[in-house]
Amino acid sequence: MKTEFELVAAARNWDVDIHQTKTPSEVVSEVFGQDVLTLDNLRQRLSKPVFKSLQATLEQGQPLDAGIADTVALAMKTWAMEKGATHYTHWFQPLTGSTAEKHDSFLTPTSDGSAIAQFSGSALIQAEPDASSFPSGGLRATFEARGYTAWDPSSPAFIMRHTNGATLCIPSVFASWKGEALDLKTPLLRSIDALNRAVSPALELFGHKDVRVSSTLGAEQEYFLIDEEYFYRRPDLVLTGRTLFGAKPPRGQELEDHYFGAIPDRILSFMTDAEMQMYALGIPVKTRHNEVAPGQFEIAPIFEQSNIAADHQQLTMQVLHNTARKYNMVCLIHEKPFAGMNGSGKHCNWSMGTDTGDNLLEPGDTPHENLQFLFFCAAVIKAVDDHQDLLRISVASASNDHRLGANEAPPAIISIFLGDELTGILERIVSGQTEQGKAAGFLGLGSNVLPEIPLHSGDRNRTSPFAFTGNKFEFRAVGSSQSISFPITVLNTIVSDAVEQLSAQLKAKLDQGSDLQTAVGEVLKDTYQNHKRIIFNGDGYSHEWHQEAEHERKLLNFRTTLDAVEHLTDPKNVALFGKFSILNERELEARKEIMYDIYFKTINIEGETTESIAITQILPAALSYLAEVSTIKVGKAAGEVSEEVSKAADELYDAIQALRHENTNPGGDEIHEKARHMQEIIVPAMQQVREAADRLEKVVSNKHWPLPTYRQMLFVK
Numbered sequence: 001m002k003t004e005f006e007l008v009a010a011a012r013n014w015d016v017d018i019h020q021t022k023t024p025s026e027v028v029s030e031v032f033g034q035d036v037l038t039l040d041n042l043r044q045r046l047s048k049p050v051f052k053s054l055q056a057t058l059e060q061g062q063p064l065d066a067g068i069a070d071t072v073a074l075a076m077k078t079w080a081m082e083k084g085a086t087h088y089t090h091w092f093q094p095l096t097g098s099t100a101e102k103h104d105s106f107l108t109p110t111s112d113g114s115a116i117a118q119f120s121g122s123a124l125i126q127a128e129p130d131a132s133s134f135p136s137g138g139l140r141a142t143f144e145a146r147g148y149t150a151w152d153p154s155s156p157a158f159i160m161r162h163t164n165g166a167t168l169c170i171p172s173v174f175a176s177w178k179g180e181a182l183d184l185k186t187p188l189l190r191s192i193d194a195l196n197r198a199v200s201p202a203l204e205l206f207g208h209k210d211v212r213v214s215s216t217l218g219a220e221q222e223y224f225l226i227d228e229e230y231f232y233r234r235p236d237l238v239l240t241g242r243t244l245f246g247a248k249p250p251r252g253q254e255l256e257d258h259y260f261g262a263i264p265d266r267i268l269s270f271m272t273d274a275e276m277q278m279y280a281l282g283i284p285v286k287t288r289h290n291e292v293a294p295g296q297f298e299i300a301p302i303f304e305q306s307n308i309a310a311d312h313q314q315l316t317m318q319v320l321h322n323t324a325r326k327y328n329m330v331c332l333i334h335e336k337p338f339a340g341m342n343g344s345g346k347h348c349n350w351s352m353g354t355d356t357g358d359n360l361l362e363p364g365d366t367p368h369e370n371l372q373f374l375f376f377c378a379a380v381i382k383a384v385d386d387h388q389d390l391l392r393i394s395v396a397s398a399s400n401d402h403r404l405g406a407n408e409a410p411p412a413i414i415s416i417f418l419g420d421e422l423t424g425i426l427e428r429i430v431s432g433q434t435e436q437g438k439a440a441g442f443l444g445l446g447s448n449v450l451p452e453i454p455l456h457s458g459d460r461n462r463t464s465p466f467a468f469t470g471n472k473f474e475f476r477a478v479g480s481s482q483s484i485s486f487p488i489t490v491l492n493t494i495v496s497d498a499v500e501q502l503s504a505q506l507k508a509k510l511d512q513g514s515d516l517q518t519a520v521g522e523v524l525k526d527t528y529q530n531h532k533r534i535i536f537n538g539d540g541y542s543h544e545w546h547q548e549a550e551h552e553r554k555l556l557n558f559r560t561t562l563d564a565v566e567h568l569t570d571p572k573n574v575a576l577f578g579k580f581s582i583l584n585e586r587e588l589e590a591r592k593e594i595m596y597d598i599y600f601k602t603i604n605i606e607g608e609t610t611e612s613i614a615i616t617q618i619l620p621a622a623l624s625y626l627a628e629v630s631t632i633k634v635g636k637a638a639g640e641v642s643e644e645v646s647k648a649a650d651e652l653y654d655a656i657q658a659l660r661h662e663n664t665n666p667g668g669d670e671i672h673e674k675a676r677h678m679q680e681i682i683v684p685a686m687q688q689v690r691e692a693a694d695r696l697e698k699v700v701s702n703k704h705w706p707l708p709t710y711r712q713m714l715f716v717k
Helices: 004-011 024-031 039-045 048-060 066-082 121-125 185-205 228-232 235-240 265-280 306-326 367-386 388-394 420-431 485-511 516-534 543-552 561-565 571-579 585-630 636-663 671-697 710-715
Strands: 085-091 103-105 107-109 115-117 147-151 158-162 165-176 213-219 221-227 285-290 296-301 329-332 348-354 466-468 473-475
Touching: 024 265, 039 048, 039 066, 048 066, 066 085, 066 121, 066 165, 085 147, 121 147, 165 185, 185 213, 185 306, 185 348, 185 367, 185 485, 213 296, 213 306, 213 485, 221 228, 221 306, 221 710, 228 235, 228 329, 235 585, 265 285, 265 296, 265 306, 296 306, 306 329, 306 485, 348 485, 367 388, 367 420, 367 485, 367 516, 388 485, 388 561, 388 571, 420 516, 485 516, 485 571, 561 585, 561 671, 571 585, 585 636, 585 671, 636 671
Parallel strands: 085 165
Antiparallel strands: 085 103, 107 115, 147 165, 158 165, 213 348, 221 296, 221 329, 285 296, 348 473, 466 473
């Protein structure tokens, strides 16, 4: 009798040798990367000259030689068909924040009435999908449907499987016919190049020559699971991804017993299935656990190069969605599907690494390595302080507005958590002190010898939007449903700018005759003094911090998406992205317009859905229950319940009418005005409807109430 692993492998056409004596971990090792066209696969299928040419593109960033495209395409097609693929697609990330694909068959008819499998180099390198319905923010007119997808050879091709077959997916970028970026991946790739151009010269000052630098990333994913039956009985979840109604249950997450608790068997089966699919796609998932809220979970990978991590993160969301349905569940990746419960984020663990395997944000074993580590830490501090606005903009969305600053999500105020020990080092550098640190024996740069810095020199801070966690920075403000490409593009770009500026200062001091230790110490001292306001190691939720941040430290506090987005095209931001050729002014302006448009449409859908559910389901349920109670002619309870329901029903009706009036008045013709109308008028009007409806939920009988409750959705596994 075949084992479960044998059945899974056979169903997915994985080339693994599975038998009764193999352990699950051995199976995972064989499955990992089975559906990915790796360098090893290509090496076996390409001639040595062709492979070396492609390798130079993949590993050294050299331009792709178009002359080898046909050979590579043939190898790719052969591999894909051996895996069961019948179609191929250029898989890309448009400005919707999700992924897109158009499938073409390998099958090509011939003149004799038969057909052959064909895939040319030109089809690999470039395709022309219909781009008319993708958001462009004014980069092209609606009637100009032409847009081009182009193969991104830095990300490996992979196989996506479905019940009746498989498709070869070719990671690609997406641009207009004028060459302007219409996607999220192109700016990310540009920012990785910019980081290399900025950091490599800085490393030369520390004695490292001929190294390439890229950003690395591990993106944690939080999500909720609910039973499929409840999902389809909640029109708000179906249409918006979050509950627009729902009274707080008697028990939520107060007991904190769900966090890291035992995973229910049904959930564990789902997780195992999803992980096996991710392993086959080469996604290095490492951790799974219960999160804070009931029904909430998290999956986390090991870090990898950020462009590949961005692809893998999109695939992770897709696999979670698809797999949940097999277990009669629905995966919710909205930032706030349940009011009053922990929100879901996507914590981005970011660092910089060299092609020789060095992590530039990891403390070293020697004084020289620690000088380098502190230099790059200082660059990150400067980058975050100089560009708080861009980091906040990069995580701005209508859905993330519900999360930031509540229930374990960081506040909208951008700050850095360094931990007491690392902060203490920088403080002693500024003061010139040389005494040891209070816990780990740190010495300031005034001493001739720097001891090694412990890897985990401080506690974690869950209230910080940007926290140092030992050998990386964790950008915790990213929303659970969004693509990580734009936040990481911003992070790469602002750090490139800071490294360039600090490198220039360091080089000038070295040219003037200073030794490296003295020169780095002076740069660190100046940088920390100028940017220490951004460092905060305390409780980011506290009212005192918000007052201090805004009024004393003068940090930005863009509380809502619209407060933030309007600053995307500020002159300093246009200059920054232009300096590194990441995005030109038109591309930035387009992204701003798209963010306004998506915000407007998101709230508009929520507003109309709120009105529809309230008027067609909740109010009739309340009136039906009121009619039933009103037939009881005697008794104090009946009279008081009738009065309470009647009052709440009247309040609900009035709130519905107010919302209906505003839903029919979009607030102007221009998208900025419409978006502001949504924020300032529709959102409060929706809240009034919800408050009245939630009061009714607490008094109307279960027999009459039309929607699954929080208690059912969160606790029924």
